[in-house]
Amino acid sequence: MGVLVDIRDVSKIYNPGENEVRALDHVTVSIDEGEYVAIIGQSGSGKSTLMNILGCLDVPTEGEYYLHGKDVMELDDDELSDIRNQEIGFVFQGFNLIANLTAFENVELPLIYRGVRKSKREELSEIALEKVGLGNRMDHKPAEMSGGQQQRVAIARAIAQAPPVILADEPTGNLDSHSTGEIMDILEALHGEGRTVILITHNNEIAARAERTIQIRDGKIVSDSKIVSDSKIVSDGKIVSDSEGNKGYGGENEDEIKEEA
Ligand SMILES: Nc1ncnc2c1ncn2[C@@H]1O[C@H](COP(=O)(O)OP(=O)(O)O)[C@@H](O)[C@H]1O
Ligand SMILES: [Mg+2]
Secondary structure (H helix, E strand, C coil), rough: CEEEEEEEEEEEEEEECCCCCEEEEEEEEECCCCCEEEEEECCCCCCCHHHHCCCCCCCCCCEEEEECCCCCCCCCHHHHHHHHHHHHEEEEECCCCCCCCCCCHCCCCCCCCCCCCCCHHHHHHHHHHCCCCCCCCCCHHHHCCCHHHHHHHHHHCCCCCCCCCCECCCCCCCCCHHHHHHHHHHHHHHHCCCCCECCCCCCEEHCCCEEEEEEECCCCEEEEEEHHHHHHHHEECCEECCCCEECCCCCCCCCHHHHHH
């Protein structure tokens, strides 16, 4: 699989000058197509800032960002908006549904903006709502649905046009544990279909369900661990756990890590 995201030495500074906030501090990370990654960190650590940059909703103050090998800093507003529309499905903590539209209409709306014709829109909206288990709720308005159902509508909206990348910023932050489980199952199924899923969370349990966990603190990446097989975990380039449950023996088997990581 190719490299999807290649971020090099990226910093984001809000309010440059005396009261500046360095929300990202020299972040370098790359994410391959098809990965399922959790970005974890406490509130204020820079997760949303990173997600906004990844999703081309904002640009870095310093550093480089290549998306599919394309230099994002060179793209104009139209090109950035094309990328957002065609490549990325966004899911946020607040579901951002329109209150007076039904589930179906909420999913359909962005397709109208994208110029998809009516019969195709209807087909895509229905398929997406069925995929998130809401085929029987298409005519319900947000107020008639639980938080978990509303978030499923938001996911259906994000995936209706089958974007290859799903960016979810604390998608379960407002949900109870049952609904959280449902949302995580949907994200996992999307990953199973070959999509890249980048999930932002401050919850360790949720992060543990991803294949790779990138931890961010004070705008810096402080760890990056990946499950390379059912039994092996690689953290910052070192094997930290193997099938015998041995932990903490970095250094050995380095060739193997490079091959698999
Ligand atoms: N638009 C903004 N203007 C000024 N400071 C901001 C802005 N957005 C975020 N910040 C600050 O940047 C830091 C990182 O914020 P954020 O990326 O939202 O963190 P997280 O999503 O991990 O909670 C915080 O200190 C936050 O207050
Ligand atoms: Mg945030």
